[in-house]
Amino acid sequence: MSAGPFVFGIATSSRLASQSCGRIRGEAIALIPQDPALALNPIIQVGIQIAEVLRAHSHLTRRERRMRVEELLAEVGFDQPRQIYRAYPHQLSGGQRQRIVIAQAMACRPALVIADEPTSKTRRLVCKQRSCP
DSSP states (O other), X not given: OOSSOOEETTEEGGGSOHHHHHHHHHHTEEEEOSOHHHHSOTTSXXXXXXXXXXXXXXXXXXXXXXXXXXXXXXXXXXXXXXHHHTOOGGGSOHHHHHHHHHHHHHTTOOSEEEESSOOHHHHHHHHHHHTOO
């Protein structure tokens, strides 16, 4: 895949203002990055980083965002979402960081999820939430 225009639903990138593209990228289209270690800020707790996606793209209160993040963390396989919420990226394994960026991508329930370098485990986690074939 290369850079260039895209068509999604009835919208095309050439017809959208940059603000509209940002809204579509966050709400309707999400990306699971290849390297979560580079995608996550090392000095911010992972739960706050996921909540930031919700703050930017929803009207949830702070409490509702926290509850949604803990729900997402449980959905991607964390047994203790409250503890993970407060963790920093360096405190997590590579697989755990991958699940964090999956939760980030799924936060706004996008219609399209693009995995930069999909793996079978990523597909299983995403499909668990989305009813994939």
